[in-house]
Amino acid sequence: MKKIGLISDTHNFLDDAVFRHFDDCDEIWHAGDFGSEPIAEALRSRKPFKGVYGNIDGIDIRKDYPEQLVFMCEEVKVMMRHIGGSPPKYNPETRKELALHKPQLFIAGHSHILKVIYDPAIECLHMNPGAAGKHGWHKVRTIITFVVDGKNMKDCKVIELGKK
Numbered sequence: 001m002k003k004i005g006l007i008s009d010t011h012n013f014l015d016d017a018v019f020r021h022f023d024d025c026d027e028i029w030h031a032g033d034f035g036s037e038p039i040a041e042a043l044r045s046r047k048p049f050k051g052v053y054g055n056i057d058g059i060d061i062r063k064d065y066p067e068q069l070v071f072m073c074e075e076v077k078v079m080m081r082h083i084g085g086s087p088p089k090y091n092p093e094t095r096k097e098l099a100l101h102k103p104q105l106f107i108a109g110h111s112h113i114l115k116v117i118y119d120p121a122i123e124c125l126h127m128n129p130g131a132a133g134k135h136g137w138h139k140v141r142t143i144i145t146f147v148v149d150g151k152n153m154k155d156c157k158v159i160e161l162g163k164k
Helices: 017-022 037-044 092-101
Strands: 002-007 027-030 049-051 068-073 076-081 105-107 114-119 124-129 140-149 152-163
Touching: 002 017, 002 124, 017 140, 017 152, 027 037, 037 049, 049 068, 076 092, 114 140, 114 152, 124 140
Parallel strands: 002 027, 027 049, 076 105, 105 124
Antiparallel strands: 002 140, 068 076, 114 124, 140 152
16 A cells, blocks of 8 residues: 655746645655756655656656556556546647556646546546646645555545645
8 A cells, every 4th residue: 555645837936835745645746847966866865755747847857757657556557647637638748658558547747627536438437636836827726645555546535735
């Protein structure tokens, strides 16, 4: 069993409250738009860490993080990329990658819209943690925690960090 802290779209701002909410997590995953390397380092220094770069990230982030990750967490295949869309409106590249990899969990950021949606057409749970930073059109900064236990994903908790 692994508890995951999921964050995205920090845009070079990292609220200290994130660490309090992720304190009991086993891993932290960032779905892109870090903003700068110090944000990635602050998260990476706390827990085992995975991340993908986003459209605003520069070479400092892109040299360390890929556009897409596909990996196993327990018995769940995960695919993570920053820009992907959401059910049923995935962008063309994401649609192709979802068909190729057939994940049970697809994570994206970019939209600044928090979503947790099951897509029965591809038997995949989609998560977007919204935006944790202060840049963008969202009104409230959000993150997610959840548990992966074998093949099961459960105990999803949406956390509001406050107004941007």
